[in-house]
Amino acid sequence: MIVVLIAASAFFSMAELSLAASRRLRLRQLADEGDSRAAQVLKVQEQPGYYFTVVQIGVNTLAILAGVVGEGALTPHFEALLRPVMEIDNAQRLAFALSFGCVTMMFVVLADLLPKRLSMNEPERVAMTLVGPMIFLTLVLRPVAWGLNALTDLLLRILGRPVKPDNTITHADILALAEAGHQAGVVADAEQQVIENIFELDTRTVESSMTSRERIVYFSLDDDETLVRTRIAESPHSTYLVCEQDIDQVVGYVDATDLFQRVLRGEPISLRSDPALIKKVLIVPDRLTLAEVMTQFRQAHEDFAVIVNEYSLVVGVITLNDVMSTVMGSLVHTDEEEQQIVRRDDGSFLADGITPIPDVQRSLGLDEFPHPGQYDTLAGFLMVMLRRIPKRTDVVEWEGWRFEVVDVDSHRVDQVMITRVQPPSRDTPHD
Template structure:
């Protein structure tokens, strides 16, 4: 009869240890749920995700019901284990029960279930949410009482229980998240997402076409010269000005010019009439802002001006999109012609190449917060235009000028210092 009693107590003890493992794994899994994935599943009306999300809206009550259940189960298990040990070994059984039960609970009801829950939170949290939801209703008065006492104690330490932490991610945190996505995110998509995140750090001045490279229509020229230029241009939109690019009076779309040609009404006045008013953009405008401005204004090209109103260059919608998705047209692949790899690991680079393009093509980290071209970067570092070829170090790269002509550094030999040491 006594053996049957002990067997029943052992079965009950085993059941209590299973319950303890349930509460321990539930606590860990609920807290380990990815909040952003959870919100995504909630939007898709995932029933288990909705239950878990509602429980997490009040973490004090969730933790309260879990700990009430866990402590009740563990205390009851301790009492039963002690009763079994006393029946088997007498007074010495109390010490034996304490040691054995501690190890059993630690291994089977704490470490193992919590580790499993941390590794697979959704598999455990979603089914457990149904049981916890029922338990919360059953023990609500007790949970409310414990929560009220706990919240008042927290207020003494200046903690507001109802105030949730900031779940929003900063740009740097998002960038880290994208970098660590690994195989979960295709390399192409990863590059595009990083390009979007970098838009707010790059200004129009960083990617604009400088004024000396801007092709435009000078209305002070003869009509014959203008038509010759228009027939040979590769652009669909061109700025129109009088004498100097600072005197921009409009932006001409080649489609409108084609209509003039069909009607046989090509004159300077007609060209000016079908052109659109120029759209000016401050040079310090972040690309993220400018992309939205292009959308709001229904524009694809803007005239970049400095703080004095002087034209610095032009920026197009395509230029901004290329920062996100990479080069869109073959004409921009001319950068390959500006960079010539050598057998010793160095590169011959054209002095007019843009620093940002060099960094992108070679995965370098030349400074981009100053001059935009390699020639400008070298002259700024030297604080003067060299009279003869010189060798210098910029960031972690050794720079050697090879050709200087007409006050412009034509060709440069560059090599990363660390790579140079390996040769």
């Protein structure tokens, strides 16, 4: 009888924990592959009230029976062993204690710890194995379960708590799964970084991935063929901006492939007299996120855009390749390519002023920067903290890190040295 009770209790323990621990994504995958048991588990997870009520009925009933049967089954045997060495009253009391201890130990190990450990190791497989018998028991005990479940729902409403579980999967859940996979060695470093970068598309602005104004190579409509050829040779790109006179008077853009075809055919290149070369350019505001500019690329069937600020001044250009490079990260950047933030042997970092803040946060292990939303780059962070244009040797300390401007090109922050300091100092700029 004790063995039967332990087996039954183990059944209910495994049924309860396996259902709670089963991953919906894995079950959905198995159900899509045609496994009807996975579909049954998913259906039970949607409305687990009766299921868990039956589990609790079984567990509590078995616990009461175990106490009754255990005392009657083992106490007389322990008493018979102890009577030759002690008085009858002491033998009875000690026999009862030993019987209680043995039955409790067997139930704790065999009916609770071992089944739950097995269920945690393979929750989906165990849940799919036990879901059939549990559904049968749920149907048999449905009247009792309905009454107990209704009473539980009433108490939950009185307490102001939700009656049904919220199974919504958020991006935080996906990131947590990726982190768990990374720690388990299933997800590689670069793959985890790609997953994080994808979710950052909704928060990163286009300025974090654009080619800034001063680095744009563009043509003027009046540039002659010699100047166009020279500029292409010195700064090879797939696309070039075309302007009327200065960079803020954008006319369109020209594809390098079209220029090369003209050269191969021996035809002259004249931007003003040959408007067919110039294509209409997509103009986007500088406050768009990378996800939003991806949508604009798709709608306009373009992969090149000019970024302007609220005064209609050009602040940069961005391509589809720039966005994808931000997503792919180290999967597309080789060691030979220049990195915006580099860790040195002494633990410090050397970073470009245009390094996006999310990249700085990731490298330094910081959860946040002060005054979020007011800047997108490391240079912008220094400007906000100093309340002026940074100059060489300017220093800002934040959360135990020291940011020192080591190189300034005109008014642009070129290089910043980042070192660890102790103790951390919050939001304290130092000139």
